[in-house]
Amino acid sequence: MTKCAKLDNRSSFIREPSGRGGKRMCSNFASITLQTASGSFICVVPVAPHTFHIRVNRTGQFAEPSPLTRLGVALPPACPVNWHKEQDGDNLCVLTGEAELRLNRQTGSVLLQDASGHVLTRQTRPSYGGGDEGFGAQFALADDERIYGLGDQYDAPLMKRGCTLSMSLHGNRVHAPVPLLLSSGGWALLVDTDAEHTFDVGRTSPDEVTFHGKRGELAYYLIAGGSLTELLGKYIQLTGPSAMLPIWAYGLSFICNQQATARDMIEDALKFRREGIPCDMIGLEPTWMEGSFDYDTPVRWHPEKFYIPQWMPEGAHTFMGALSTMGFKLSLGLYLPKSTGYEAGSEADWPSAYNFLKPFVAQGVQGFKLCTDVPVQEQVRLSADSGEEDAEAGLTVAASISKVIQTGYALQTGKRPIVYTPVGYTGVHKYAAMWSGGRNQPHLSMLSLGLSGIPNMGVDMNLHKPGGIHFGFFQPWSKVNSWAYWRHPLLLDSDLLAVFKTYAKLRYRLLPYIYTAASVACRTGLPIARAMALAYPDDAEAVMLQNEYMFGDEFLVAVFTDEVYLPSGEWIDYWTGETFAGPSRLSYRTPPHAGGPLFVRAGAIVPMWPDMEHAGQRPTDRMELHLYPGSDRTYSLYEDDGETLGYLQGESAVTDIVCTHERGVYRIDIGPRTGWFRSMPERRQWDVVIHTRDKPAIVKVNGDVWREAAGGRKAPAPAHWSFYRRAGLLRLSLEETADGSQRHTRVELIDSAERDVRRSEPLPADSGKTNKTSSELEKELEIGLETGDEAKTLSALRRWWEVRMAAGRSPELLREHLLYMNGLYVRSIERKGRTLGEVLGEEPLPQYEPGADDEAAQAYDSLAEMAKRIVAYDNGQRGKTNEIIRRTTDIIRQELDLELSLQAVADRLHLNSSYLSRRFKKEVGLSFSDYVLEKKMELAKELLLAGSTVGATAERTGFKETSYFIRVFRKYWGVTPGEMKR
Template sequence: MSSTRAAVVVQTPNGLHVCIEPIAPHTFHVRLNRTGRFEEPAPLARLGVVAPSPLPVCWETKTRGEEMDVSTDSASIRLDRHSGQLSLYGEAGTLLTRQNRPPRVGCGTLSGPGGAAAGTSEDGFETQFALAAEERIYGLGDQHDTPLMKRGCKISICFHVGKEVHAPVPLLLSSEGWGLLMDTDRRHEFDVGSSSPDVVRIRGRRGELAFYLFASDGLAGLLQKYSELTGPAALLPVWAYGLAYNCNQQTTARDMLEDALKFRREGIPCDMIGLEPTWMDRPFDYDAPVDWHPDRFYNPQWLPQGAHTFMGALHTAGFKLTLGLYLQDNGEAGQQRNLPEDWYNYLKPFVAQGVLGFNLCTKIPVREMANVPVAADDSALDTENLPHSTLVGRSIREGFATQTGQRPMIYTPVGYTGIQKYAAVWSGGRTRAHLSVLGLGLSGIPHMAVDMELHTAAGIHFGFFQPWSKVNSWAYWRHPLLLDPELLRLFKTYAKLRYRLLPYIYSAAHVASRTGLPIARAMPLVFPDDPHAVTQQNQYMFGDAFLVAVFTDRVYLPAGEWHDYWTGEKFAGPADIPYHLPKQAGGPLFVRAGAIVPMWPDTEYAGQRPPDRLELHLYPGGDGECTLYEDDGRTYGYLHGEMAETSIVCRDDGRVFSAEIGLRIGRYPDMPERRAWDVVLHTLDKPSAVKVDGQSWRETNGSHKEPPPASWSYYRKTGTLRLLVPDAAERQASLRLEFVRSDGREVQRMSGRRQRSLPCPSSDRRTAGELEKDIEVGLATESTVKALSTLERWWAVRMAESDSVEDVREHWLAMNGLFVRTAERKGRTLHEIAGGDPLLRTRLQPPDNAEDAYSSLAFIAARLIEYGKRRGDPHGIVRQATDIIMSEIDQELSLQAVADRLHLSSSYLSRKFKHVIGLAFSDYVLEKKMELAKELLLAGSTVAASAEQTGFKDTSYFIRVFRKYWGVTPGEMRS
């Protein structure tokens, strides 16, 4: 054994040299070869991907027999000095992962002068780590059509024609609290429990075995450690988080300006206009200057800059121009040509004219996108994995900063680990596009966007809830003004919402640049302890507040209260609900109770108005906090402290919902001296009092364009309360807001919004009678969500027929008849259930208008359910049965066994179950098992594991049942 100040080296009896270097309290650099020569810098450090920490690390070694511990304050590695196997332990001494067999390493790779390979090993390296039974593995970048959870997958880390891999990242993140980053620029392969279900195997054909091993609590903590290791993500300019539009590749200056002005004429906010590489007079080879195409983009040489040019006209209208550059072609045998050191000088004239960003492109499209191609022979396998895009992105970012002092917008279709420091990543049309965004977010690359699918409502919905949004015409005609009227209306709705959310999105981007936590956060990142949440692939959190579901009509809501953004309806989680889209939406969108969402007023582009007045949207029902990050949105001043932070906290004790807006801490150039807050509280029940800094404010009718001082208004139609709080120059403390609830708060919080704001979804074709049956099921099983959501749709159907006073009363009486029957089955009357509550007695009087009638019905339905749960309703046997089924779905469930546990006869339970649920017991169990099996397979589970978790002991029988139910085999479902 030998050691230096920074590392310890051990030689095993079979000639393996193991070098362990603690580079941070939680991170170790491990290298293994048979030469004992560990060349510096290591591959990722040589490529600038990993930078050594400037801070010293305190560590020690302890030896016991054949075992040696290398320990810091936060983690330790235990090495078997005989076999070379190692194990990683966390701060509390908990085993996180271990090599379950000795690593295999060839002769290693020796570097000659300048880092060129002087010798290679033909047998390469192999290592494998044991996987725990429930361990989940994430990362590995953007691998086409693979699930988020990579266990069960085999993935190559390379760039190759035919492999739809945009950004391979050799990073593993484990649900058990450990991460691994391979330290190599050569092709290698991860087999994550595919060949052997309990093993992750890593193989490479050449080079030494080297990797970074790190520990932390949870996936979010691991992402932060990875960010500290490879460098933080570049913060884009604020306008880059708006909307980008790339013109058709045959466009001219006139066409481009017309495309831009269409956005302004239609009132569609947009910031970035991009050109394909056809803007230039010849192909750009990085060796000589280019100019504007003389026919398409004529720019007189005697006045090339100013407001009179096409770039000046764009700038006047608030647009920012980006130019496409083809990435360099590979040379022979896949080797990349070196970039001239001064090649950025060829871009300087265009930047001086007003260009603010560059779109890196590739020439060979694969499903509307391209990958860096390499030759198919063996020599190609030995090329560096660091793609040309990283070198180009780094040169542009550094050159642009030197020339302008500003941040450019650089976006590339290909990248490798570390690309997040220089550029955003983009992709063309592909299936399951959202998995590319979420997968890269789980691989340390938070700025990923997929070209918007413009011709479907679901595509627009997802397109605007990405880290950044782009409409790409490329070879087609995808301007939103060419959409049909309904899709154009939807596009406008989402574009305006995106721009109003820019303060919220930009704050989340600041968090991403600091911690690695992406803007679009896969469910395992946010809800790691919810076993149902971690399997969800078609939904994610967008920042802290929003839950977005895409390309699905079902939504899983984790524990807590959730507000449907489109309808205002509230739901209590955990709940798996069917979702019926309202007309104004392209997909489900929920807001977490306790959320705090800062918004801009409507704007056409970022920077159009000074940020001296912000909306602050508050969603009661829980506690929450957020930090609003602000800077000039353009320069690197934020890295030197030129920024402001505002902390906002809200608390909900059931009686009072309060919010505290902290003082702005910090300054940046051109920061507004004062800030007015237009506070919007989303509540179905008007508060009885509103206080600001302890002073009661008065209620007004909201008819004023600018509200009177010290006043608030409640808008029942939208379910919102608004008040304008001007900033005081002399303010020295936080601003406190209090909203005191009225007596009906609890039931109102469970009910949906009034029906006039909730049109019946066109996709729900059930009759009023069928809906009444579902309401009865919801009341019998004490399902608040089912009963109230169905009641809402039933009322909408009835009111669509007629909303006269007579019909309102008739329908109100009819539903109360159902409530009376429900109460009788519980052995009580409605008045007895009221228990002398005068508020409920008033709800039992026939109302005169539709709004009050629906509010009354929702109140009574919720009270019936609340009473049944409180009294332990003996007739709720179906709910008890369904609870058993869902909690023991991994078991064999028979009608007789469940009936015995409920002390009932099987025939009685069968009749009751069919009466309430509408399905036979066996059909219901099969439905739930098959739905779970589908979720598990799509989340990356193996067929055998899916069979076991759904209660099938025989895998072949499971396959037959699955195929009969879904029409495809489990294997086909996974692929």
């Protein structure tokens, strides 16, 4: 950036761009300086086509770098900016092609316009800086303008208009002030200072926003043009990308009680592994060390709590080695220094500042928790110390220390650490994640920081309430912080523990999805957790919401509320599978196994890992791809090695996935992986799971028709697909090509309607009563069989036959239709625990070979007769079951998640248990215990095939011990639950 020359006392331009004609073009980092009538000097530098740097003082000396440049927060322009100036009366116009800044030569006031000449913002008074009055500026606000950003302020609303906010850490509640203001009017402002100052966002004067600091010159950036998302992207261009955490840091972290010893920590870790709860990082509070430290003196492990023989301080035999063997990473708590001597822009002293950490990193430490002297949970109750009102706080200390640790760790190991801090300032996003606790509305901290350019925010999880667990796992990074308490999930009651397990396992399955969103945040500033104002800026209802946000592209999360607003489009309740159309509002009833509303956008593309207890436990050469048809979507799965800095040199891979709908065909295109990174799998298998209630007529893969397999298996055989109607899932497995070619894979699901338009003959006259597809008619037929409604069953069968026969009457098609319906009958019978022979007799299938048209009627009559016999048998069985048995089976079906005993059920029905046992066996054909086991195993199989984890399935079927459930399941089905899932 070119230094501005000293200005003489005339109101004139000191540095002018060279060029010819009326518009003088500039291709270097030139600046314009002018003096106003009041004697203030203004220096303007276009640092990007959309961004202007403006400085104001009383001397005209602008030689020194401004604070954020000196600290390394604001980056020098990467290339020259083409701009020119024009004169318009008293106004000087600086034009870049994307924006225009107008300066009034008399007052110094500025006005910002976009390329089309639309006014984005203007100063209502001249700005000031460098004098006894300090610095400040004031801008107009339009009536409907909304203001976001400005960091994390305790209990401040998401939309900041009407608030007064202090950019200070001194004598204030814990927060991360960020002097970045984003306007819905299409402009942004970043104050360029490391001094404390205050924003008044339309509180004193409703149509104005002002900021003021007590000392120093005025310096700020004005950013022009675009939505909130685009403004965040331009801010990231100015300051640099966010830290990309190691992939395991996006899993679950657990911070031990501050009095924990090495033994306690190992026991905490073992509890996670014994219960199968995934977790990656175990953290210690600063009490791990022998005494306090000042970043200049050596520090040691506490000799009693964490004894390590000095002759063997490293290796698998240490407590760090034991943690590593279990797949855990260790983080250490460090107190932040009170001194402001560690500046992020000064790297001369960082090696010595990092040296005291080297031995601990060599022992296996991979994370660092920065702490304040007064714990986060207590600082929110502190008031300002009136005796130190003029003291300057170290706004940039957290970023400075984080940079020291990040840089030193990278040089020592070649890897990324996680550094997380409770306080910060603009620029901290490049070096650290944020954490917080003690919030009444914790989600506002997360969303506000996401709107302030800090995407990696995690608030301490309240795991003692389902809603707290729900929010805790849908943050950019998730953390349980014990601090002075006992917050291990294994100490929860059984219901809360089940909820915690459900969310923890879901979080780990979603890690490839979360990591992809993290890469987007790193590059563009668009956070993982996106306020609705970011995701739906044109939806007047959505932008006002504070208790909802998008988690990545596909998930809508509502927290601490039962009132949910769904924007335009179709949405699927993740917990129940129920579909809703937006825009709409609904009162939500959270299922018992969940903690809050979670919806998936129709059209969603969601990659998932298999179940893991920690990141890297299993190779990622096999992944699931969950698809939710409903709209055309494109998704790019991002991958790198998840731990080194190779991604900064382009060591990464992207897989593009495109889903489209066209005339009854749902098409999935999975592109080849482009790029490379260390540990990248040579080949990958995709287990594709399509969430749909409509069974397709034909499935093609790369043009080849695949055959349907039985819907009971998790993974169909090669070149087969399966459909599980009750869960609404279609599954198939795809292998990448062995030759490594760049060929993409195309899957096509052709529904019945598309197949029907290819009819060779018109439908019979009476078939005009319905325009339903064969898939829809199959549903009606199954419902008729299930309910014993003969008329409904036969009506659906007749219409289904007419649709199928209209496609052709060849012997081959006739055979296909006949066998297909026989398969449906078999599945219907087996779902009720019966056999085909039991229901239809010894010879249920027709004894003829269909051929000509006259055989079609015989085939249909055979199917109709079979349907009648199935319905008659079921109705007969229903008639045999008296009220006692009906009530008994109802209790069993409704309470499969509990331990059911014959005595307990008999007591509830006021019966003798021996009498109930004999009666139940006689009427049902199974003993009470065998019947309960059968229903539990059927439900378990259904849940596993629907994607539930083994632990969650055990809980839903009333097994307290997962290991015992696995043994029972294997004995009953002949395979383990894990094998069933595969």
